[in-house]
Amino acid sequence: MxxxxxxxxxxxxxxxxxxxxxxxxxxxxxxxxxxxxxxxxxxxxxxxxxxxxxxxxxxxxxxxxxxxxxxxxxxxxxxxxxxxxxxxxxxxxxxxxxxxxxxxxxxxxxxxxxxxxxxxxxxxxxxxxxxxxxxxxxxxxxxxxxxxxxxxxxxxxxxxxxxxxxxxxxxxxxxxxxxxxxxxxxxxxxxxxxxxxxxxxxxxxxxxxxxxxxxxxxxxxxxxxxxxxxxxxERHGALKMLRPLLASVTAVIILLVALGTIKWIDLSQRVKQLTEAQRIVFQKAFPGVRVRNPYRQMRAMARNQGDPSQGDFLTLLAVFHKVYASTKDVEVTSVQYRAKRNELQVDLVAPDYQTFEQLKTALARQGMQVKPISANRNGERYVGRLMFSGASS
Incomplete structure (x- = not known):
């Protein structure tokens, strides 16, 4: 040496x-x-x-x-x-x-x-x-x-x-x-x-x-x-030889991160939309109550409206929200929960009667029991009500 x-x-x-x-x-x-x-x-x-x-x-x-x-x-x-x-x-x-x-x-x-x-x-x-x-x-x-x-x-x-x-x-x-x-x-x-x-x-x-x-x-x-x-x-220059490959791998990683970021932004925007929809539904169901955390507040309100063993307001609301979120041009004007019957009543304004039928069908596919639709024409739109409960009700 x-x-x-x-x-x-x-x-x-x-x-x-x-x-x-x-x-x-x-x-x-x-x-x-x-x-x-x-x-x-x-x-x-x-x-x-x-x-x-x-x-x-x-x-x-x-x-x-x-x-x-x-x-x-x-x-x-x-x-x-x-x-x-x-x-x-x-x-x-x-x-x-x-x-x-x-x-x-x-x-x-x-x-x-x-x-x-x-x-x-x-x-x-x-x-x-x-x-x-x-x-x-x-x-x-x-x-x-x-x-x-x-x-x-x-x-x-x-x-x-x-x-x-x-x-x-x-x-x-x-x-x-x-x-x-x-x-x-x-x-x-x-x-x-x-x-x-x-x-x-x-x-x-x-x-x-x-x-x-x-x-x-x-x-x-x-x-x-x-x-x-x-x-x-760099031992024996190996790293220098690998630099082009490392540069390519780095470029791929950056691209994947960018795509992941785009996907994350898209999901983030979707979450914001759903959160806003929750807020709107909560305000309709409980007018005059300040909205802070719709999810937690709805659970508390549900407990206050009746014995939890007699129904599940939040479950029904979640089912409706899933159907409502996939339907365009529908406005919720009121939401009421009947704890004794475990039944959710939703007043809506829709562009046509067919939209009410679509909502009813979608709720039924989710295992809900939906009562007959009550809807009337009001100018260029339809005003109506959907009432549904869980399958076991």
């Missing part, structure tokens, strides 16, 4: 450094690349475990003690607890947090959102998910470690308190000043100094290149792949 290292050593500027290490830490290959050539390297090495080292000058290290009951609350509260330390709006920054230490202090790596988004976009194009994205100074171990390069200085100098820390990647002049300040507060500790790309200073060891420094992250290194910036690869 090998590990692929990608070092964005100069911010997001190309080219980048890359190297591959074996299990024993040996560097087996290295070179420079850019985003366009990285795809070839990914194929060549069969997308192995990948560590991305970000230029420490892009990533800030902070520590703070923030009271929180759980991890989710901590993620929400931490940025605003330290927002005074940043010139940028914390909404434009990505905070990757460590677990609280024994004293409740939380460490965080902070980088601009657009840096993480750029990184995520490129790796998704490569169909390659890095295992770890962290700052280059996260490879420094212990509480006092320094790496000097002609272009920058990496410091990992932990202080007695968060405000005394000197951790990060700095321009040489700023890094030297931070190192001097830290030494003035910790004169009893001698930092471990390594030099890259220039003659070794007295008392410093020299490494050939960055691959000798950035071998592996130190214990407790913070992974920037947190929250919405977790990058996942």
């Amino acid at each position: 090998v590990t692929f290292h990608l070092y964005l050593q100069n911010g997001l500027k190309q080219p980048f450094l890359w190297w591959v290490t074996a299990d024993d830490g040996r560097t087996v290959a290295s070179g420079e690349t850019d985003w366009s050539k990285l795809a070839e390297l990914a194929e060549q090495w069969e997308r192995p475990t990948c560590i991305v080292w970000l230029d420490g000058r892009l990533v800030r290290f902070v520590r703070a003690k923030v009271p929180a009951r759980n991890r989710q609350q901590l993620r929400r509260a931490f940025p605003y607890a330290v927002e005074d330390w940043f010139a940028e709006d914390v909404e434009q920054l990505h905070f990757a947090l460590s677990e609280p230490d024994d004293d409740g202090v939380v460490s965080a790596l902070v980088v601009r959102e657009d840096v993480m988004q750029t990184l995520a976009d490129h790796f998704r194009e490569l169909n390659w998910a890095p295992t770890l994205v962290t700052a280059d100074y996260s490879a420094l171990s212990g509480g006092a470690d320094v790496v000097r390069h002609p272009e920058k200085i990496l410091l990992h100098l932990m202080g007695n308190a968060p405000e005394h820390d000197a951790v990060g990647g700095f321009e040489p002049s700023i890094g030297d000043a931070a190192l001097a300040l830290w030494r003035s507060n910790h004169d009893d500790i001698a930092p471990n100094l390594r030099v890259i790309g220039e003659s070794a200073e007295e008392g410093a060891s020299q490494n050939a290149d960055w691959s000798q420094v950035l071998k592996k992250p130190a214990v407790g290194a913070i992974n920037l792949l947190q929250g919405r910036h977790i990058i996942r690869a």
Whole structure:
């Protein structure tokens, strides 16, 4: 097994450094690349475990003690607890947090959102998910470690308190000043100094290149792949191959949902019509009573009009409503229930006598006993009455 290292050593500027290490830490290959050539390297090495080292000058290290009951609350509260330390709006920054230490202090790596988004976009194009994205100074171990390069200085100098820390990647002049300040507060500790790309200073060891420094992250290194910036690869490109099929399936689902929605709207309108018909029938049966819930009110009224064991007003009304709802141009003018005879009397206005016959026939088909029709012509319409009861009456 090998590990692929990608070092964005100069911010997001190309080219980048890359190297591959074996299990024993040996560097087996290295070179420079850019985003366009990285795809070839990914194929060549069969997308192995990948560590991305970000230029420490892009990533800030902070520590703070923030009271929180759980991890989710901590993620929400931490940025605003330290927002005074940043010139940028914390909404434009990505905070990757460590677990609280024994004293409740939380460490965080902070980088601009657009840096993480750029990184995520490129790796998704490569169909390659890095295992770890962290700052280059996260490879420094212990509480006092320094790496000097002609272009920058990496410091990992932990202080007695968060405000005394000197951790990060700095321009040489700023890094030297931070190192001097830290030494003035910790004169009893001698930092471990390594030099890259220039003659070794007295008392410093020299490494050939960055691959000798950035071998592996130190214990407790913070992974920037947190929250919405977790990058996942599409295994073997299978998902890319399935995308046209998924798009077709999605289109079918959308169509079915649309048809279902149309059907639901149609049923909803039908329910509204039936509810309105219930309201009209209730008002005719019980004039002067305020309509709130026709169904429940009719049940209550039925109980009040007689012994429920002697009849079922609601059943008769439901049968009539079913017949009435399927008949056009009929107006109900009055509904009365005779509890002792379990009989419903409905006064109607219809366009012709034949409509009364149709209603009578339909009620009979529902098992009702219908009395002879009483209907007379009144102008261009017929006014009449239907009286019916259940089959057992």
